Amino acid sequence: MTALRTPADATGVEAAPLSSYVNGYWSRVRGGEMGALPAILGLIVLCTVFSIVRPAFLTAGNFANLLPQGAAVTVIAMGLVFVLLLGEIDLSAGYTSGVCAAILALALSDYDLPWYLAILAALVTGTVVGFVLGSLVAKVGIPSFVVTLAAFLAFQGVVLLLIKGGTIISIQDPVILAIGNKNVPPVLGWVLFALGVGAYAAVQLLRIRGRQRRGLTHDPLSLVLIRVGALAVLGGWAVYVLNQERSRNPAIVSLKGVPIVVPIIVALLVILTFVLKRTGYGLHIYAVGGNREAARRAGINTDRIRISAFVVCSTMAAVGGIIAASRANSVDANTGGSNVLLYAVGAAVIGGTSLFGGKGRILDAVLGGAVVAVIDNGMGLMGFSSGVRFIVTGSVLLLAAGVDALSRRRAATAGLR
Amino acid sequence: MSEQAGGTTRQGDGGPSPDGAVLSLAGISKRFGAVHALSDASLAVKAGEVVALVGDNGAGKSTMIKAIAGVNPADDGEILWEGRPVTITKPHDAATLGIATVYQDLALCDNLDVVANLFLGNEVANGIVLDEISMERRATELLDTLSVKIPSVRTPVASLSGGQRQSVAIARSLLGEPKVVLLDEPTAALGVAQTAQVLDLIERLRDRGLGVVLISHNLADVRAVADRVAVLRLGRNAGEFVMAETSQEQIVEAITGASESVVTRRQARVEAAEAARDVGQKRQASDPQEQS
Numbered sequence: 001m002t003a004l005r006t007p008a009d010a011t012g013v014e015a016a017p018l019s020s021y022v023n024g025y026w027s028r029v030r031g032g033e034m035g036a037l038p039a040i041l042g043l044i045v046l047c048t049v050f051s052i053v054r055p056a057f058l059t060a061g062n063f064a065n066l067l068p069q070g071a072a073v074t075v076i077a078m079g080l081v082f083v084l085l086l087g088e089i090d091l092s093a094g095y096t097s098g099v100c101a102a103i104l105a106l107a108l109s110d111y112d113l114p115w116y117l118a119i120l121a122a123l124v125t126g127t128v129v130g131f132v133l134g135s136l137v138a139k140v141g142i143p144s145f146v147v148t149l150a151a152f153l154a155f156q157g158v159v160l161l162l163i164k165g166g167t168i169i170s171i172q173d174p175v176i177l178a179i180g181n182k183n184v185p186p187v188l189g190w191v192l193f194a195l196g197v198g199a200y201a202a203v204q205l206l207r208i209r210g211r212q213r214r215g216l217t218h219d220p221l222s223l224v225l226i227r228v229g230a231l232a233v234l235g236g237w238a239v240y241v242l243n244q245e246r247s248r249n250p251a252i253v254s255l256k257g258v259p260i261v262v263p264i265i266v267a268l269l270v271i272l273t274f275v276l277k278r279t280g281y282g283l284h285i286y287a288v289g290g291n292r293e294a295a296r297r298a299g300i301n302t303d304r305i306r307i308s309a310f311v312v313c314s315t316m317a318a319v320g321g322i323i324a325a326s327r328a329n330s331v332d333a334n335t336g337g338s339n340v341l342l343y344a345v346g347a348a349v350i351g352g353t354s355l356f357g358g359k360g361r362i363l364d365a366v367l368g369g370a371v372v373a374v375i376d377n378g379m380g381l382m383g384f385s386s387g388v389r390f391i392v393t394g395s396v397l398l399l400a401a402g403v404d405a406l407s408r409r410r411a412a413t414a415g416l417r
Numbered sequence: 418m419s420e421q422a423g424g425t426t427r428q429g430d431g432g433p434s435p436d437g438a439v440l441s442l443a444g445i446s447k448r449f450g451a452v453h454a455l456s457d458a459s460l461a462v463k464a465g466e467v468v469a470l471v472g473d474n475g476a477g478k479s480t481m482i483k484a485i486a487g488v489n490p491a492d493d494g495e496i497l498w499e500g501r502p503v504t505i506t507k508p509h510d511a512a513t514l515g516i517a518t519v520y521q522d523l524a525l526c527d528n529l530d531v532v533a534n535l536f537l538g539n540e541v542a543n544g545i546v547l548d549e550i551s552m553e554r555r556a557t558e559l560l561d562t563l564s565v566k567i568p569s570v571r572t573p574v575a576s577l578s579g580g581q582r583q584s585v586a587i588a589r590s591l592l593g594e595p596k597v598v599l600l601d602e603p604t605a606a607l608g609v610a611q612t613a614q615v616l617d618l619i620e621r622l623r624d625r626g627l628g629v630v631l632i633s634h635n636l637a638d639v640r641a642v643a644d645r646v647a648v649l650r651l652g653r654n655a656g657e658f659v660m661a662e663t664s665q666e667q668i669v670e671a672i673t674g675a676s677e678s679v680v681t682r683r684q685a686r687v688e689a690a691e692a693a694r695d696v697g698q699k700r701q702a703s704d705p706q707e708q709s
Contacts (some may be wrong), residue, residue: 279547
């Protein structure tokens with residue numbers, strides 16, 4: 001256990017062997033820290049089952065459908081991770097996305113604003129909503145469950161008022177419509193893929209070099225190569241499949257390329273992960289979620305951190321609302337309603353974010369969002385009614401929350417040892 | 418270590434505290450409503466000295482620590498820092514002077530690793546990006562100089578033992594380069610081996626020239642590391658002892674405030690029984706005369 005401190009290590013540090021990393025990971029899993037493992041296993045199982053039962057599941061066309069279908073929920077889940085990390089909850093995130101989508105639609109139709117101003121209006125609405133909710137939780141001291149439950153009801157009403165009863169506001173702006181419905185040109189898809197993998201590899205290698213130079217232990221090169229290789233193979237395969245012609249009649253309309261929401265989600269994943277893992281602000285989020293009193297004594301302004309998490313969550317809900325409105329070509333009373341919130345919370349928790357706070361990653365939201373989208377899509381293909389789909393998704397959420405609670409207990413006993 | 422020896426290390430300090438204390442408090446009073454938690458209490462600690470602050474429950478130990486740490490300032494009294502009078506009204510004042518406090522309930526975040534906990538609130542950053550490398554190096558150096566043994570500075574605090582956690586909490590307080598460290602019951606929840614770890618660490622703090630104020634209920638721990646013992650009883654000073662020249666009974670007497678108490682009576686009974694046994698043995702051995 002003191003291997004870290006030996007004089008040889010202090011001067012010329014070599015990486016620990018790969019096997020020790022595998023062992024370390026395995027002991028963490030057994031100690032209750034499963035991270036994304038359940039979500040990844042679940043994805044593999046679900047995809048295998050659906051592909052066997054419904055071959056249509058495994059087509060490029062369905063794959064390209066699935067991604068934008070799950071995009072809005074995934075983006076909302078990304079924002080929810082911030083709130084969940086604090087051990088709080090935002091039940092209103094779904095309808096916040098609905099309100100922001102309605103603002104977007106109104107800005108485009110009634111006020112004839114250009115698309116970028118309409119998006120800005122929707123995002124600002126989300127930010128303001130988050131600030132109000134966060135202030136009520138942090139400054140007034142109302143439990144977040146109650147504040148956001150009230151907001152859940154009220155925002156439902158706000159959406160109805162904004163769209164004037166039962167009407168549907170259709171969206172005509174081509175830029176907004178492109179977000180959820182159009183694809184990146186195949187060549188650009190490959191360019192973005194190459195840039196992404198290259199940047200990831202560069203960041204990893206630079207990190208190793210930096211730590212090596214300062215005499216600190218670092219990940220073995222083999223592990224980094226495996227990570228970069230896995231990303232390149234999976235990403236390359238996805239881009240290749242999505243670049244296939246999906247149109248039934250290519251002569252009339254060509255349909256190929258990576259859906260535009262994919263680079264948007266990847267960009268949000270990278271930016272928010274950077275914020276959580278590499279900045280002092282992100283560290284403070286984890287600290288407040290882990291032990292609020294300790295964070296306060298360390299001089300962290302915990303109120304500000306809590307308000308900011310709600311601001312991030314509601315702003316991301318606005319992004320999700322924009323994607324949903326674009327995907328549906330319209331905004332109606334159901335935008336952001338019904339299952340959106342529960343799917344989003346489910347996505348974050350299924351991915352491995354704890355409901356007890358202090359543990360979670362943005363990647364969890366993406367993996368969990370994929371699980372939810374696959375269940376929804378696959379069961380739809382199998383012809384199950386939406387009633388059955390709700391029950392299955394609810395069961396999966398319960399299962400994920402159970403895994404979370406049990407792993408917490410396991411970690412507690414392991415920690416007491 | 419005797420009081421004189423402690424005095425020589427800080428001689429020539431000048432100022433109104435002739436014995437060269439880094440921190441000295443005099444005439445400290447604190448009322449909570451009608452209750453006098455502290456009245457006219459005093460305390461002094463020199464560099465390179467461990468002063469134990471002992472007393473029964475409600476004697477005012479925690480009130481004294483809170484007054485020094487600025488958490489709950491005293492109503493009345495004088496605080497001298499390196500001979501200069503200062504006022505401490507908030508935790509920040511104490512921190513700027515160079516007083517660090519480690520509270521009884523460890524202020525650590527279980528979900529963060531050792532490095533993050535050590536630097537929490539004082540992170541090193543390049544712009545907005547955390548400088549993990551510098552923090553990790555400084556953390557390793559700091560723990561090395563304190564001989565704190567931890568599997569890896571990247572371990573989450575949740576998986577450390579109680580003694581290791583306490584060590585991390587104490588190490589954390591040293592990052593601000595304090596001159597005085599206040600430890601509130603640092604061994605209260607620890608097992609035997611872990612207590613020894615923390616006591617070792619306290620001795621290392623002393624060897625580094627820090628003044629340590631140690632609150633403890635455990636007189637064995639106090640005997641093990643303290644150079645001086647200051648006793649509080651019902652908010653007043655009830656004696657100050659140089660550890661090397663003081664017996665446990667004297668301290669207990671000062672804590673309970675009477676030579677006749679439950680504790681002393683029990684001790685007397687035990688001693689009487691031992692004496693009787695000794696006498697018996699002696700008599701058996703040689704000396705029948707003693708019986709008359």
